[in-house]
Amino acid sequence: MSELAHKRILLGVTGGIAAYKSAELVRRLRDAGAEVRVAMTAAAQAFVTPLTFQALSGHRVHTTLLDTEAEAAMGHIELARWADAVLVAPASADFMARLAHGLADDLLATLCLATAAPIVLAPAMNRQMWAAEATRDNAVCLARRGVRLLGPAAGGQACGETGPGRMLEPRELVRGLAELWGPRPLAGRRAVVTAGPTREALDPVRYLSNRSSGKMGYAVAAAAAAAGAEVVLVSGPVALAPPPGVRRVEVTSAAEMLDAVLAEVAGADLFIATAAVADYRPAVSADRKIKKDSERMELVLERNPDILATVAALPERPFCVGFAAETHDVIGYARGKLEAKGLDLVAANAVGEGQGFDRDDNTLTVLWPGGERALGSGSKRELARALMDIICERLHARD
Incomplete structure (x- = not known):
């Protein structure tokens, strides 16, 4: 080295x-x-x-x-x-x-x-x-x-x-x-990263969520900081300490995450949406614990705001990176997300039993308009560094 x-x-x-x-x-x-x-x-x-x-x-x-x-x-x-x-x-x-x-x-x-x-x-x-x-x-x-x-x-x-x-x-x-002596390609840049799950309240004690641990997002935030960026990490509920030198904003729901992102993204050069945001939330959240007084209970759900699409549609938007966590047809869905939301880059990873969520390792393929690169499998820290190298390449190519 x-x-x-x-x-x-x-x-x-x-x-x-x-x-x-x-x-x-x-x-x-x-x-x-x-x-x-x-x-x-x-x-x-x-x-x-x-x-x-x-x-x-x-x-x-x-x-x-x-x-x-x-x-x-x-x-x-x-x-x-x-x-x-x-x-x-x-x-x-x-x-x-x-x-x-x-x-x-x-x-x-x-x-x-x-x-x-x-x-x-x-x-x-x-x-x-x-x-x-x-x-x-x-x-x-x-x-x-x-x-x-x-x-x-x-x-x-x-x-x-x-x-x-x-x-x-x-x-x-x-x-x-x-990295103490390596290049710092994001020096002078500002990055906003989302990480972790969101929780959508059913009542004061229950919620809808997912299995995201936040490890990938926190590794990405650390890699952005190592590359010289000023990093703001908007995080859902996780059991992780913020990376050194990274400012963390803690949120719970998708609506809270959207508000925090919009408050931080103005003037940012880079937005990386790693969080596993809940797609739906209960249409009504009970103000008291729901009691089990019937054999069945039906929930009405409504769409949550699409944080990544919202940021990508801003008039003066940052370089936008998404994550596509899928259980099947991973590359196909990732390519569709890249095109539908007008993203600059998307990282695709398979999730499900024994892979992706709540693990220290991952497998990534990175796609952008006109190209893709398989990063293979490795620790989330190593993959985050490799992903950051590609982000820097594409960001500088755009500039």
Whole structure:
């Protein structure tokens, strides 16, 4: 990866089972042309030995704050000045808390305070620790200060639980780190992204909705931000934290999402409609819980507004990207949506049992007037980056 060629990367390793992945991360960084040096916390050494990282990096591993072998015994200052970037992977909840509070009680925390280089964290922890309010506050605080967070991913964890908190895979971290020096084709642009489902109230406790988790939309918002855009994320109800540097507007119903989008889209260069908006809503929403006093109940539904079509029809509209989630004839329906709504681009994906919704992976084919490109299968993060590359190509071609 040319962006990392000759870059000096200081890899910080904190305590956690994900530390074993950091060994592969060193190898991948070096394969990308970077020079790597490693600093380990005491807890990290309980999982992987310094000798492992010394063999992989080709340099002595740093573990001590006041290193008598370093020049003037100020090894942390030397390392802080040496680094072009600091990547902490895994970044434990404890380390994030200490960094957020400006503590300098070990080598790694101290050099993060002493460096002028960009700092990137790859969080890794139990899902409940990641969801804890204190951790979320620390993540927001660090992002506000310019610290970049890559991940975490969701999936099975060493503790036996499943959910968000897994460290991103080394190949994803290498790509995310390379973006620090890569092109930012959307710099100076403003993007509005919708994500997640909408909920249409039947009564105060029930609603119509769908299985969308919002993961694809949140990955797209993160990719747009990484490409340099100012991003507003209009989100339905999801169990996800907003990507760092992205402003989130929370909504519930399709009508609320339309109002929020129209309030934000004025002056935007790019609109990406990833949300799975409910097509219909109850014609009447009961103001009290509906009681089961009969064998059958009939619901009258009415059409929801078409948010994407509304934006695409604006006199001074942004570049409009839609998503077509279909259970069959995916490309045919996507091409019809592209033409009927006059879109600039549409991403088609199959949904249904075992694919699309509520998963970390997806399969996309991107279509535009006169062309299409299959992106294949992969993680939603990887597909979002590939999709953003095509969006940038088409946006600049239009301009």
